[in-house]
Amino acid sequence: MQDTELLHEGLALMGLGMGFVFVFLTVLVISVTLMSKLIGRFQPAPVASPARGKSVKSSASKEADDEVLAVISAAVHRYRSSRRR
Helix, strand or coil: CCHHHHHHHHHHHHHHHHHHHHHHHHHHHHHHHHHHHHHHHHCCCCCCCCCCCCCCCCHHHHHHHHHHHHHHHHHHHHHHHHHCC
16 A cells, blocks of 8 residues: 555545544534423423522430531531641
């Protein structure tokens, strides 16, 4: 084979590969768009109800939030102290 024939075959293979990828991605974008429209049509987003006022957290929920905050703070402190060494 001569160099020009090899170059032409390489370019043809590159064009075929790029064309296949382009067609595949185009089909993928179209199918995702259509599925999104179908889902929006048959299952619309729920309407948010207006808030009736500020909700009051119970004391158990407040304690759980404090405990989670303490655990996260301890983990961050331990991580930062181990990175300094």
